Amino acid sequence: xxxxxxxxxxxxxxxxxxxxxxxxxxxxxxxxxxxxxxxxxxxxxxxxxxxxxxxxxxxxxxxxxxxxxxxxxxxxxxxxxxxxxxxxxxxxxxxxxxxxxxxxxxxxxxxxxxxxxxxxxxxxxxxxxxxxxxxxxxxxxxxxxxxxxxxxxxxxxxxxxxxxxxxxxxxxxxxxxxxxxxxxxxxxxxxxxxxxxxxxxxxxxxxxxxxxxxxxxxxxxxxxxxxxxxxxxx
Numbered sequence: 001x002x003x004x005x006x007x008x009x010x011x012x013x014x015x016x017x018x019x020x021x022x023x024x025x026x027x028x029x030x031x032x033x034x035x036x037x038x039x040x041x042x043x044x045x046x047x048x049x050x051x052x053x054x055x056x057x058x059x060x061x062x063x064x065x066x067x068x069x070x071x072x073x074x075x076x077x078x079x080x081x082x083x084x085x086x087x088x089x090x091x092x093x094x095x096x097x098x099x100x101x102x103x104x105x106x107x108x109x110x111x112x113x114x115x116x117x118x119x120x121x122x123x124x125x126x127x128x129x130x131x132x133x134x135x136x137x138x139x140x141x142x143x144x145x146x147x148x149x150x151x152x153x154x155x156x157x158x159x160x161x162x163x164x165x166x167x168x169x170x171x172x173x174x175x176x177x178x179x180x181x182x183x184x185x186x187x188x189x190x191x192x193x194x195x196x197x198x199x200x201x202x203x204x205x206x207x208x209x210x211x212x213x214x215x216x217x218x219x220x221x222x223x224x225x226x227x228x229x230x231x232x233x234x
Contacts, residue, residue, distance in 0.1 A: 004229065005175035008168045011225040012179040015160050015218050016186035022214040025054070026191050028149055030198040036146075040196055046146055047195040051188035053154025059180055061157045062165035070169060092226025095163045100219020108212070158187070160218050167229065 001009070020026070026047060033043040161183050168176040 001174065001178065002171065005168070005171045005178060007225060007228060008164055008171065008175055009178045009182050011221060012161060012164050013182040013186045014221055015158070015164065016183045017190050018214055018218045018221070019158050019160065020051070020187050020190035021194065025051075025153060026195045026198070028153065029195045032146065032149060033195075033199045038199075040199065043195055043199050044192050046150055047192050048188055050150040050154040051191040052184075053150065054156065054158065054191075055184045055187055057155055058157040058161050058183070059165075061159075062162045062180075065162050065166055066169050069166065086230050089167070089226040089229030092163050092167060092229065093223045094226075096160070096219040096221070096223030096226060098219075099160060100216045100223070103215035103219070104213065158183070160215075160222055163222060164225070167225075 029043055029047045029050070032038070038046075161179075164179055164183075165176060168179045
């Protein structure tokens with residue numbers, strides 16, 4: 001594995017772990033498992049199923065981006081006289097900064113609107129699931145079934161992995177496969193692990209730091225990888 005491929009692999013793993021620690025990905029399962037008295041095995045299975053769907057949707061989004069954008073980026077590299085790796089690095093920097101700032105500012109607005117008196121995520125009323133996940137809050141305002149929860153969380157792709165997969169295509173099939181596998185294993189493992197730890201009695205485990213800053217950190221990580229790729233090409 002080349003140094004660039006190894007860097008992209010570490011980036012995909014780090015992005016997966018940080019992204020999966022954001023409570024949107026696991027807190028709803030913790031709250032529902034308490035309300036419905038799920039066993040640890042059922043909580044782990046449903047969280048793992050949602051994680052697997054999340055990975056599949058993300059990889060499909062990445063494959064579509066590669067299919068649509070590869071020829072365009074290669075043509076742009078020829079027109080500008082820059083190497084493909086340097087141009088992809090620049091795209092990673094732009095995407096990482098834009099995504100991180102956008103998501104962080106949106107999260108800050110939501111918390112500001114909620115106010116200091118908002119209920120904590122660990123205290124759901126009447127067994128109903130209320131999570132930090134704004135997708136859940138937008139679509140549902142009552143009780144959720146387990147199957148619905150799996151689908152809602154699973155169908156939302158990790159946008160930050162898409163440019164990493166795109167960058168890996170410039171390195172080779174091995175780098176692309178390693179980045180995809182690293183993302184899959186780290187995403188599912190983190191989601192299941194945190195869900196089980198929280199469901200076993202740590203009632204205040206909602207990781208507010210990752211709620212507020214997880215996307216910002218992930219965006220900065222992707223941007224840093226882009227900078228390293230650009231430096232490697234010079």
